[in-house]
Amino acid sequence: MEEQSDKLLSSFAFAVRRRRVELCLTQEELAHRAGVSMRYISLLETQMHQPTLDAINGLSVGLETTMTTLASEIEELLRET
Numbered sequence: 001m002e003e004q005s006d007k008l009l010s011s012f013a014f015a016v017r018r019r020r021v022e023l024c025l026t027q028e029e030l031a032h033r034a035g036v037s038m039r040y041i042s043l044l045e046t047q048m049h050q051p052t053l054d055a056i057n058g059l060s061v062g063l064e065t066t067m068t069t070l071a072s073e074i075e076e077l078l079r080e081t
Helices: 002-022 027-034 038-045 053-062 067-080
Strands: none
Touching: 002 038, 002 067, 027 038, 027 053, 038 053, 053 067
16 A cells, blocks of 8 residues: 555656646745745655645646646556556
8 A cells, every 4th residue: 555655646746746847837936826835845746745635726726727637647647657
């Protein structure tokens, strides 16, 4: 189960970073848009912290997407690993 959790966290981190880079946003810009700290974004992208539902919602807004789309991207990444 731990391995699956690691893969999930890794996929989440990758999806967030990929979308942030696609939008040409810095971690600081995304943090401002999402209503979280830049440190929190860094911890998420380096797989050092698991996001809350509130954070996922804020990230979706900041990344100009929906939680559903973000979850779909994460599921796709999970299937690839």
